[in-house]
Amino acid sequence: MRRLGYACFGWFVVAFCLLFLAGPVRSDEKVVKLRYATFSPPMSGLAALSDQWCKEVEKRSNGKVKISFHPGGSLAPANQSYEAAVRGITDISLSATQWTAGRFPMSELIHLPLGVKSAFQGTNLINAWFKEFKPKEFDDTKVLYLFASGPSHFMTLKQLSSINDLKGLKIRAAGDTSKIVAAMGAVPVSVPIGDAYEAFQRGICEGVLLSAETLKSFRWGDLLRGLQINDGIGAVNALMVVMNKKKWDSLPPDIQKIIEEVSQEWIERTGKGWDEIDKEATEYGESKGLKVVRISKEEESVTAQKVKPLLDAYVGNMKNLGLPGEETLKFAIDYIKAHP
Structure with a gap:
């Protein structure tokens, strides 16, 4: 009986040791x-x-x-x-x-209207x-x-058929996007992205220049009714x-x-x-009444001329900072042409 007890105790010790060794995670x-x-x-x-x-x-x-x-x-x-x-x-x-x-x-390059x-x-x-x-x-x-x-589009409370309809509109924009808004004749308004929905409701902003993704993620598609596709901008x-x-x-x-x-x-x-x-998101907006308009090739060309000074300004600003603005802009334009 005593031998049986010793044997059981021995097995218990072995089992305990195995559990102890297997249980804790090593420090590394x-x-x-x-x-x-x-x-x-x-x-x-x-x-x-x-x-x-x-x-x-x-x-x-x-x-x-x-x-x-x-x-x-x-x-x-x-x-x-x-x-x-x-x-x-x-x-x-x-x-x-x-x-x-x-x-x-230097990253401001990516926000430019590069197409x-x-x-x-x-x-x-x-x-x-x-x-x-x-x-x-x-x-x-x-x-x-x-x-x-995705490329930024002018998305507005009312439907717009031409780039001329942007003149004077209050457009929510941030950073370099505001320069594009101003170049197109609209008025940039600085509003945090999380507050934009209320700004649309209250008329503080009449539109936004951003990618279509926001129509669904921020539910702007519930309010906005116009989206202009303009490859003359092509800013991301x-x-x-x-x-x-x-x-x-x-x-x-x-x-x-x-x-x-x-x-x-x-x-x-x-x-x-x-x-x-x-x-x-575009489909979501359309289900709520959004109208998507692709502007004419003629207006795309006009747009490109309106925003070209922004490209020149970038090169000048980078030169003043001792950074390779001309080289980076050429790199981007060549890359886009080579990878359509």
Whole structure:
């Protein structure tokens, strides 16, 4: 009986040791917890793409990375989202370069009326440009990937048939977009993107110059009734997903590799995805009464002449800053021609 007791006790000790050895996670396998902030509304297509990025990183890390996703500006307001990543308020941030005036001078190239025809084309352009010129303006964060919005359109409370109808209209615009608005004879109005819906309701703004995606993500399609497609503008917004530098440097090499691999894949996925989102949002707007008008080739040519001074001004401003404005503009124009 005593021998049986010793045997049972022995098996218990062995089992306990096995459980102890298998249970705790080694110190070098601690879960990395990251926070991801974006301005995109929770139910928007862009937020979905960002959330999918988070889930893919978690999946490939086999649970070594956990990312808490914070859409809708809940962790950092849109115009403070880049600085939030710099200061470590968030670990990862999705932001737009034009929300911080003067901070990304070379990136202003992407906002110019270059004649970009899709988010996919614009996304490939901005990443090719970044690889070619390696602008130092991003050096205070780790850039995970860049992408572009779909082409910006004038979307208005009333239907417009001609570019002449824009004259005097109060158009919500931010950063470099306001220069295009003014060049077309409209009046730029600075309103935070999250407040634009109310601004339309109250008549503070009579329209906006942005991609069609916003018709659905911000529900502007409930109010706006006109959308002008004007390839004479073809301006897109430059967006970025960046990480706090200290946080990036603290990550194990295998985790860094996973994040970079997923980010590289998300360049194409986001560019193509945005074009699909624009299409769906336009259809949403049309279901609410939006009328889409493509302006004539003659008016496209007039538009190109109206906005050309903005291209010249960019080159001049970059020259004053000692930056290669002429080279970057030529690079962009040549790239668009070679990759229609």
